[in-house]
Each structure stands twice: as C-alpha cells, then as structure tokens.
Amino acid sequence: MSALAPPLIAWYRENARDLPWRRDGFGAWGILVSEFMLQQTPVARVIPHLEAWLSRWPDAAALAAAAPGDAVAQWANLGYPRRALWLHRAAVQVRDRHDGVVPRDVDALLALSGIGDYTARAVAVFAYGDRHPVVDTNTRRVLARVLEGRAQPGPPAKEDLVRMEGVLPEDRADAAIVNAAAMELGATVCTARSPRCDACPLAEICRWRAEGFPASPDLRRRQARYEGSDRHARGAVLGILRGAAPDDVDLAALLAEWPDARQRDRAIDSLVADGLVEVVADRARLPR
Incomplete structure (x- = not known):
C-alpha cells in the first residue's frame, strides 16, 4: 500500500464534510448530476440547485422526458449552461441505451454526452464502488506537492491517472476513500493559495514541505473578467x-x-x- 493511503484514510474518516452525494443511498443518478454541477462551480452553490434538480427529475428518464429548455431554465445561475444541455442529452442516452440506469462501465460512461475521464471514473467509483483513479484539480495539486515537490501541478495529462493509480490501495473500499480523501484534502487543506500544512495528514511525507516550499509556476488557465464580457x-x-x-x-x-x-x-x-x-x-x- 502506498505511504499516502493510511494517513489519508484516517484523516478523511475524521474530517470529511457531510455532503449530499456522500450519503448512503444517494444513487448513481444523483452522483452523475452532482458531478456535472460541480465542474468549475463551488460546492456551496451546487447543493441547493442539486436538491431542486433531483426533486424535479429524480431519475434519468424523468429528465429525458422534459424539454431541453426546461433543463437550461432549471440550471439557473450555476454558470456554463451548456452543461445543462449535455446533462439532458446524457439522460436521453441513459434512457435509450441503458434502460434508464446510469451505466457502471467507464467506457459506457465516457460514451455519454458531456462526460470525460474524471466524471466517468467518479461515477464508477463513488456510485458503484469500483476501483479506478479519480483525479480532479485538487487531487492533482496534492500529488504535485507531496510526490513531486511542486507548488502547483502542470496542465492536466493522462499521466495524472497513472500517478493516482500508484497511490490507491488494492481494496476497492479503501481505494474509493483515498480518491475522495485526496480531493477533500486539496479542497479544504492543501489549497492553491493558502495551504494549511499544520493540519495536513501528509505533512511528514510531503516533498514540497521537505524541500522548503519551492515556488513553481502556476499554469492554471485564468478566467477572464466576467463583468462586461x-x-x-x-x-x-x-x-x-x-x-x-x-x-x-x-x-x-x-x-x-x-x-x-x-x-x-x-x-x-x-x-x-x-x-x-x-x-x-x-x-x-x-x-x-
């Protein structure tokens, strides 16, 4: 087992936020919807929209039966509204190709509208408990600091999945926790601008900390100013x-x-x- 896994698992069990999609019985459809909404949108903004969405469309068939414009309207101010259209198309595909059941297979998930490497694996892991590496921006930052000694990760690459695969335990349940824990750590402790190294369970094995927190270029794409754009x-x-x-x-x-x-x-x-x-x-x- 990777040296990262045990402290991540222990930390997550004590510190994970209580979020709707982490609760027992939330279901694959709810997790799929939450992953669409969480792309480039803060958790606090997503939760009320997610609850309203699932109340209106509790499964893929319900959304597929609605007009695409209904999905765009319900999306409200979440931003990046094309995600609403992609989610509606994915619901139609789930209904027509998979009898209304969100698929478990990563390749089948990747074939759905609007789903990429991260979302496909997130659904397979967090809805179905399968063992796959799940890598988002927060995970990439944690791995860059702990394993490579870099303050910020480079651009997303296929190697990210290979790197995370090397961190995962063989046990499926433990692997799912490590995936979630790495994301949670990056979101709440190992943040981009103000990391709280004193609260980090990986501080003793973090290469970036051991090397004196060397600076590295921040290659994240900057969002242009919204007002007047x-x-x-x-x-x-x-x-x-x-x-x-x-x-x-x-x-x-x-x-x-x-x-x-x-x-x-x-x-x-x-x-x-x-x-x-x-x-x-x-x-x-x-x-x-």
Whole structure:
C-alpha cells in the first residue's frame, strides 16, 4: 500500500464534510448530476440547485422526458449552461441505451454526452464502488506537492491517472476513500493559495514541505473578467429567456438596453450556435 493511503484514510474518516452525494443511498443518478454541477462551480452553490434538480427529475428518464429548455431554465445561475444541455442529452442516452440506469462501465460512461475521464471514473467509483483513479484539480495539486515537490501541478495529462493509480490501495473500499480523501484534502487543506500544512495528514511525507516550499509556476488557465464580457452578455440573454419561459421573446427587444449592440448580437448568435437558444420567426426562446 502506498505511504499516502493510511494517513489519508484516517484523516478523511475524521474530517470529511457531510455532503449530499456522500450519503448512503444517494444513487448513481444523483452522483452523475452532482458531478456535472460541480465542474468549475463551488460546492456551496451546487447543493441547493442539486436538491431542486433531483426533486424535479429524480431519475434519468424523468429528465429525458422534459424539454431541453426546461433543463437550461432549471440550471439557473450555476454558470456554463451548456452543461445543462449535455446533462439532458446524457439522460436521453441513459434512457435509450441503458434502460434508464446510469451505466457502471467507464467506457459506457465516457460514451455519454458531456462526460470525460474524471466524471466517468467518479461515477464508477463513488456510485458503484469500483476501483479506478479519480483525479480532479485538487487531487492533482496534492500529488504535485507531496510526490513531486511542486507548488502547483502542470496542465492536466493522462499521466495524472497513472500517478493516482500508484497511490490507491488494492481494496476497492479503501481505494474509493483515498480518491475522495485526496480531493477533500486539496479542497479544504492543501489549497492553491493558502495551504494549511499544520493540519495536513501528509505533512511528514510531503516533498514540497521537505524541500522548503519551492515556488513553481502556476499554469492554471485564468478566467477572464466576467463583468462586461461576452459571458456576461450571454448570461443576461439567458436570464431574460428563463424568466419568460415557456413563452418566447421578440428578438429585437431581447436585451435591447445592453450598451454594446454588437456584443449583444454576438452573445445571441453564440447561444444559438451552442443550442441554448432557438430563434423562430424573429422570436427567441429556450430550446424545445
């Protein structure tokens, strides 16, 4: 067993946050939805949206029967609204290909809309208890510091899965805990800007700490300023259409007060291209 596993398991059992998707009986569909929502979105913002979503659509078949625009509207202000469309498409695929049951096999999960290496393995591990490496940004930072002595990880790469595989115990239950513990540690203790090394269960075996916390370049992609950006304009357009749903809105009047008319038109065009907005006879609406 890797030297990282025992202290991670012990720490997680004492310190893991009580989050909905970690509770017994939460189910594969709930975990799949939570993983979609947690992509680039803080936990505190996700929880109320997740609860409302699962109350409305408790399984894949229920969401698949709804209009795509209903999913976009329910997504509300979670950001990156294409995730709502991808989740709706994945629900249709689960219903049509897997009799409404979220698949367990990683390759079958990867074949669903909007699912990549992380989400596929997260569902297989946390919903079904299978043994796979699960690597998110927090995990990558923990591994970079403890194993390589680097303050920040490099860009995501396939080698991340190999590195995490080398940390996992053979026991499936223990491996699942180590996957969750590495993410939890990175989210709450081994954070990007203010790590709390005094509270870290891996402090004694951390290479970065042993080498005096050497600096390394932060290669994370920086998010552009939101206010006044194209993303801001897109969000404003969707906000109006969500408020009007299921009715449509006159295209000429849609966000007419936006200070940059070209940006407003560019936002609408990009939303149409992404399938998030439909324009029919000079009227705009969420997809049906």
